[in-house]
Amino acid sequence: MASYRAAVIGCGRIGSTIDDEQVNRPQFRYPWAHAPAYVEAKGVDLIAGADLSRDQLEDFKQRWNVTALYTDYKEMLAKEKPDIVSVTTKTTERAEVVMAAAEAGVKAIYATKPISRTLAEADAMIETCRNHGVIFAMACHKNWSPWLQMCLQSIRRGDIGEFSSMVANYSWSFNGGHSHTLALFRQFADAPAKWVFGHMNSDEAAAGEKDLQGTGMILYENGIRGFLNNGGWLNIDFIGRDGWFSCRNEHADFEMWSRYPDTREPIRRQFPNPKRPRSSQQAAVEGIVKNLDEGTEPLCPGEYGREALEIAVALRESHRRGGEKIDLPMADRSLGFQID
Ligand SMILES: NC(=O)c1ccc[n+]([C@@H]2O[C@H](COP(=O)([O-])OP(=O)(O)OC[C@H]3O[C@@H](n4cnc5c(N)ncnc54)[C@H](O)[C@@H]3O)[C@@H](O)[C@H]2O)c1
Numbered sequence: 001m002a003s004y005r006a007a008v009i010g011c012g013r014i015g016s017t018i019d020d021e022q023v024n025r026p027q028f029r030y031p032w033a034h035a036p037a038y039v040e041a042k043g044v045d046l047i048a049g050a051d052l053s054r055d056q057l058e059d060f061k062q063r064w065n066v067t068a069l070y071t072d073y074k075e076m077l078a079k080e081k082p083d084i085v086s087v088t089t090k091t092t093e094r095a096e097v098v099m100a101a102a103e104a105g106v107k108a109i110y111a112t113k114p115i116s117r118t119l120a121e122a123d124a125m126i127e128t129c130r131n132h133g134v135i136f137a138m139a140c141h142k143n144w145s146p147w148l149q150m151c152l153q154s155i156r157r158g159d160i161g162e163f164s165s166m167v168a169n170y171s172w173s174f175n176g177g178h179s180h181t182l183a184l185f186r187q188f189a190d191a192p193a194k195w196v197f198g199h200m201n202s203d204e205a206a207a208g209e210k211d212l213q214g215t216g217m218i219l220y221e222n223g224i225r226g227f228l229n230n231g232g233w234l235n236i237d238f239i240g241r242d243g244w245f246s247c248r249n250e251h252a253d254f255e256m257w258s259r260y261p262d263t264r265e266p267i268r269r270q271f272p273n274p275k276r277p278r279s280s281q282q283a284a285v286e287g288i289v290k291n292l293d294e295g296t297e298p299l300c301p302g303e304y305g306r307e308a309l310e311i312a313v314a315l316r317e318s319h320r321r322g323g324e325k326i327d328l329p330m331a332d333r334s335l336g337f338q339i340d
Helices: 013-022 036-038 056-064 074-082 091-104 120-129 147-158 177-190 202-208 280-295 302-320
Strands: 004-009 044-050 068-070 082-089 107-111 135-138 163-170 193-200 214-218 225-230 233-240 243-248 254-257 266-268
Touching: 004 013, 004 036, 004 074, 004 280, 013 056, 013 302, 036 044, 036 056, 036 082, 036 091, 036 254, 036 280, 044 074, 044 280, 056 068, 056 082, 068 074, 074 091, 074 135, 074 266, 082 091, 091 107, 107 280, 120 135, 120 147, 120 302, 135 280, 147 243, 147 254, 147 280, 163 177, 163 214, 177 214, 177 225, 177 233, 177 243, 193 202, 202 266, 214 302
Parallel strands: 004 044, 004 082, 044 068, 082 107, 107 135, 163 225
Antiparallel strands: 163 233, 193 214, 214 225, 233 243, 243 254, 254 266
């Protein structure tokens, strides 16, 4: 018997339909959209959906057999009283919807990336959720990926020696797809970012609102370094004194290099192979169920989403100032991106 009632606000691609587009990416574990993740996950039932578009709601009903459908998400919150709410609208209304859900008394919010348009909005979302005792998780779902979790546990056991740095090759923008990388870096670094510097692909990219692509470095408070290289389709290396993990091809292939303890000879192995692989989105939903049961923090709290946004803003700022190092947190909270 499921214990928690879940609802989706924003029944579009990431809320409901995105898996339809992924037939050519067999390396992905599904479900990726939020609604099917609730359907698959243990400990939760999908009970309602809200969207401005009636067509989108009809599609949601057909796909997921959910009949509590609303064009006004506030009415849905008041009538259905969901425990967990996914916020998968566009970025423009993310802050408003997250704060309204917290004020309506939900227990947990699972919001897609990026967290918000501005740092000030992100601050307000985190504070509102904290004041209402609501778990606020960012849907940077790689932080729950069973494969990446096994890499993290291995690093923390010391299997690749002293952990020093992370390198990501990716062609996506800092304020878009890289939100996932930055949330993952934060989890592996296990410390907040201290400063960044960056070089964008062009002055136009740094001046514009979209597709902020380029190269950057992040120093975390504990000395761990993160490097963002522009190119490829997401390869990440996690590097230690005595080995490294390579996560290739959008984390479809994992390889570990380490040393035999006695001889110090290098060993290369395929790693890891969880016995029961789940999609990271499903793992995230089940993680939030566990957080609610145990009163614990999610693996990607709102603070990680805010830091991802802040790093993107700071990398752009660094480029604008000719490659200057930018200390975090940034004083000007009005900064951000006018996207979506
Ligand atoms: N985590 C990921 O991997 C991932 C992947 C794709 C998109 N995203 C993010 O998801 C967000 C949504 O993108 P999308 O491609 O799903 O967009 P979309 O347009 O397909 O879906 C957004 C839906 O929100 C609805 N909506 C807007 N305002 C609303 C409101 N006030 N109340 C109820 N519904 C409302 C729209 O009608 C629409 O159906 C974006 O911010 C994007 O960055 C994340």
